[in-house]
Amino acid sequence: MRFRRIAALLLAALFPLLNTGQAQAAGYRYWSFWERGGDAWTYATEGPATARPADGDVQGFRFSVSEDSQDASQPRGTADFATICADTPARDGRKRVALVIDFGTAPDAPSGETPPPARTACAQVAPDATTAEALAAVAKPLRYDTNALLCAISGYPHKGCGEQVSAERKPARESGEESGSGPSLGVVAGLAAVAVLGAAAGWQARRRRHD
Incomplete structure (x- = not known):
């Protein structure tokens, strides 16, 4: 007994x-928005439609599958403002914003699509321009859904917007990033x-x- x-x-x-293990949250496939300070990326606290970067700021976008901001993959690459905007001279009445656009990896891509190579761009825009306006100046076409969620940059991906991905299909982390591969x-x-x-x-x- x-x-x-x-x-x-x-x-x-x-x-x-x-x-x-059965209670794992599903991930979502979407463009995350980041701000860079020194050598570190920080998940943005507001969306690109309201953020107003200053002249000399570096901001990034990364397409990936993640559960939330704590799990999101950061933009890759180490280019700083001086490097990205080296060929864009300063102009009176305009500001320069350095953008890092990371289209993600093949496992993150929607079925049938291939992510373009990551790239950088220097947007020269009006002093009061938002990040969304800076992005539109260098990475059209952009696509938004009815809730103003950024769905595509430079036409990628061709369809879909923040769709849910089951935990079983969630891509593994790339080399060098934290992984949940252990028991x-x-x-x-x-x-x-x-x-x-x-x-x-x-x-x-x-x-x-x-x-």
Whole structure:
């Protein structure tokens, strides 16, 4: 009876752990918007339609599949403002905004589409221009949905906008980025609990043989 109580308690604790993998959130395929300070990218706190970069700012866009801002892939490349805007002389009454446009990797691409190579551009726009206006100056055609969500840059992707991707189909992280490839805590704990149950069952069987 004592073994049965122990087994019941272990199974009760094990059940939610074994189901942890089933509760993985799905990802979404979309263009994320980033701001760069020094050598670091920061996920933008507002959309490109309202952000108003200053002259000399570096901003980026990355197309990928991610669950949220904590999981999103950053734009790749190390080009800074001086490099990106080297061939665009300063002009009175205009500002220059350096843009990094990363179309993502093949696993992130919608079915049947191939991402173009990542590129940079220097937009020279009015002093009060938004990031969206700077992007439109160098990367048309842009496509938005009815909720003003940015769906495509330079025509990529050709269709779709922020569509959901199941957890099973979510692309793996590229080399150098954090990955969820190792076993989850729930799986490890579950295997440990199964091992404990097996040992307890063996001990109980041996005890009965000796009684």
